[in-house]
Amino acid sequence: MGLATATIANAEDYQRVLSTPHPVFLLFVSAHCPACTEAVPLFEKVAARYPIVVSMVLDCAQTPRHPEVTGTPTGLVYVNGELKEKLQGFGPLEDQAQLVEDTFARYAS
Structure with missing residues (x-):
């Protein structure tokens, strides 16, 4: 599992990604978003420790x-294809690492 490099091109691609029996964590980002600049490396670092979770960073400009x-x-x-949690941002900078770690840990077990 781990970090995927696929591009989501349409609704069928979303369904294909979500059809896995493994948890799926999608991070939607924008190239012009300062908070995303911090979020992506943190997300990728934590995701690497949880290979059971399918983790994808998706650029909103290139994703439906x-x-x-x-x-x-x-x-x-x-x-199992059902939305379980939504994180709008990762909160204050000092709490972000723990929030992302806790979120991955919740679904990796």
Whole structure:
């Protein structure tokens, strides 16, 4: 599992990614978002420690709009194709590492 490099091109691609029996953590980002600059390396670092979770960073400019994403960064966690958690941003900088770690840990067990 781990970090995927696939591009989401349409609704069918979303369904294909979500059809896995493993948890899926999608991080939606924008190239012009200062908070995303901090969020992506943190997300990738934590994701590398949880290979059971399918983890993807998706650039909103290159990905079809997702109805749950109204700003960036936004994290969506799916289990068995069902949205379980939505993170709009990762909160204050000093709390971000723990929030991302806790979120991955919740779904990796």
